[in-house]
Amino acid sequence: MDSLITAAGLALAAGDPLGALDRVALREDAPALALRGIAMAQLGDLDRAKLLLRRAVRGFGPKEAVARARCVVAEAEIALVSRDLGWPAKTLDAARATLEKHGDRLNAAHAGHLTVRRLLLIGRLDEAERVLAGLDPAPLPPASRAAHELAVAGIAMRRLRTKAAREALEWARLAANRAGIAGLTAEVDSAFLALETPAARLIANGDERPLLLEEVEALQASPALVVDALRYLVHKHETTISLATRPVLFALARALAEAWPADVSREELVARAFGGKHADESHRARLRVEIGRLRAELRMLVDIGATKRGFALAPRQAGQVLVLARPIEERHAAVLAFLADGESWASSALALALGAGQRSVQRALEQLALTGKVQSFGHGRARRWMTPPVAGFTTTLLLPAPLPNG
Numbered sequence: 001m002d003s004l005i006t007a008a009g010l011a012l013a014a015g016d017p018l019g020a021l022d023r024v025a026l027r028e029d030a031p032a033l034a035l036r037g038i039a040m041a042q043l044g045d046l047d048r049a050k051l052l053l054r055r056a057v058r059g060f061g062p063k064e065a066v067a068r069a070r071c072v073v074a075e076a077e078i079a080l081v082s083r084d085l086g087w088p089a090k091t092l093d094a095a096r097a098t099l100e101k102h103g104d105r106l107n108a109a110h111a112g113h114l115t116v117r118r119l120l121l122i123g124r125l126d127e128a129e130r131v132l133a134g135l136d137p138a139p140l141p142p143a144s145r146a147a148h149e150l151a152v153a154g155i156a157m158r159r160l161r162t163k164a165a166r167e168a169l170e171w172a173r174l175a176a177n178r179a180g181i182a183g184l185t186a187e188v189d190s191a192f193l194a195l196e197t198p199a200a201r202l203i204a205n206g207d208e209r210p211l212l213l214e215e216v217e218a219l220q221a222s223p224a225l226v227v228d229a230l231r232y233l234v235h236k237h238e239t240t241i242s243l244a245t246r247p248v249l250f251a252l253a254r255a256l257a258e259a260w261p262a263d264v265s266r267e268e269l270v271a272r273a274f275g276g277k278h279a280d281e282s283h284r285a286r287l288r289v290e291i292g293r294l295r296a297e298l299r300m301l302v303d304i305g306a307t308k309r310g311f312a313l314a315p316r317q318a319g320q321v322l323v324l325a326r327p328i329e330e331r332h333a334a335v336l337a338f339l340a341d342g343e344s345w346a347s348s349a350l351a352l353a354l355g356a357g358q359r360s361v362q363r364a365l366e367q368l369a370l371t372g373k374v375q376s377f378g379h380g381r382a383r384r385w386m387t388p389p390v391a392g393f394t395t396t397l398l399l400p401a402p403l404p405n406g
Contacts, residue, residue, distance in 0.1 A: 008035045013143070015181035017042035030059030034071050041074065042183075046082050050075060066102045069095040073111045080118055083384075085349040089118065109135050109144055116151045122353050125158055146175035146184050153191055160217040162195065169195075200230060203258055203323040210327055224320040225301055225313075227257040236301050236319075248273050249294045256304065256313045260321040263312035332364040336387065339374055344384035 004023045011019035017039035024032040037052030053071045060067045072095035079087035096111035112135045119128035132155065137148040149172035156165035169192055176184040198210035202219070211219070219226060225236045232244040234253055243250040255264050255272040270283045273290065291311055295304045302321075303314040313321055326333055338353055339345060347365060351358040365385050368374040374387045 002031070005031045005035065008032075008039075012038050012042065015042070015179075015183060030056045030064075030067065033059060034067065034074070037071070038074050041078050041081075046078050049078055053078075065098050066104055069098040070104075070107055073099070073107055073114065076111070076114050080114055080121075083121075083345045083349045085118065085122060085352045089115065105139065106141070106144060109140060110147070113144070113147045113151055117154075120151070120154050120158070123355070125155060129155055142175040142179035143181055143184060146172045146179060146188065149175060150187065150191060157194065157213060160213070160220060162214040162217050165195065165213075198327045201325045201327050203325055204320060205260075208325075211324075216324065219322070219324065222320075222322075224322045225257075225315050227254050227321070227323045229254055229323060229325040234298060234301060239300055241297060241301065243297065246293075246297070248290055249297060252290060252294050253298065254323060256311060257321050257323045260313045263307040263310050265310040267310075269310060332368055335361065335364045335368065336373065339385060339387045344377075344386040346384055350385070 004027075008020040008023040011017070011023070012035060020035055020039045024035050027033075027036075033052050034056035037049045037056060040046075040052060041049035053075045057068050057071045060071075072091055076087060076092040076095070079085075092111055092115060096108050096115070099105075099108035099111065112131055116128045116132050119125075119131065128151070132148075132151055135148060137145055140148060149168045153165045153168035153172065156162070156168060169188060172188045172191070173185070176188045195213055197212075199213040200211045200216050202209055202211050202215075220235075223237065225234070227234050229250075232242065232247075232250050234241045234243065243253065251273040252269060255269055266284060266287060269291075270287055274283060274286065291304055298304070300316075302316060304311055305314050315321060326337075328336075334354055335350060338350055347362045348358055350356075350365075351361045354361065365374060365376070369376065369385075374385050376383055376385045378384050
């Protein structure tokens, strides 16, 4: 192989894009275009990087399938970084298969890690675990091993297995230090920070306090009855009841849990569940029906008794009643949580990640922009949205799909 191409490739592997460009900046052959594209991506010029990589793909001959597949993997990484989640995943799968077929296990593993990262962003944990289980980290060089352990930690954090997440991050830090790539080390440090940043808020007996992810995990094993406003669940011990498709019932359950052991007036329950300002007779009738439905759903865990002014929870066994909520709650908190990663997002990518309609996401972004919480740049399909990270704001680790309207 051309010595300059080899030297440029080694420079890129060491995280030195300027050194790579010094060697191939003036060349127009396909291998040089590919390396220039990767270098520009490392320097942050993603649009230029994509153009160079596509030119490289066209420049490689029909017998250079591996080289073309490597360019596809590089373009997929750019798509992930730029939050282009609609980039065709099957194209990356095909490139990975080509690399495995030709024995390029390192780049095939890199393609697999990119697939896992995309699946994590859109909340498909089971699929991410299956892909990751098929990747053997033992033969990987330090940089790739760090990427693997970051993926392991990402899944573990979302599964509320914080001990496993810390162990994976320690391995990732060790591998990143061995690789000597500053950007990789910063990514590991950022992942560690997620374990030290409030991931939820505990509400009990009229008081509230922030919880770290480790504390959220401990809460799952506690004897308390927990109304989980992060995932729209009510659970105690091994019994879990999902109200994700019953937003009115969940609103009632949360209102009753926040007030426990006191009761909640009918007027407040009507306001919380139906948005009504005054509880007229029709509202009261509907409230009785919905309370009956909630009582039936939660009968294994709690009873709901009528009081003179409203209703109150009565746990079937003595213990606490706790509410687990987001650290900061506002109407569009889920959108802000994704934007808080500091990357620029298209509304289509946010819709995919949130499992919501693109138009509803666009309306949310426009409302957030009016209050100065987000900003956009570009126009049309190139428009992107972002916001600086907000100190202490929720990560996306515990965000489910939004509650349906109802």
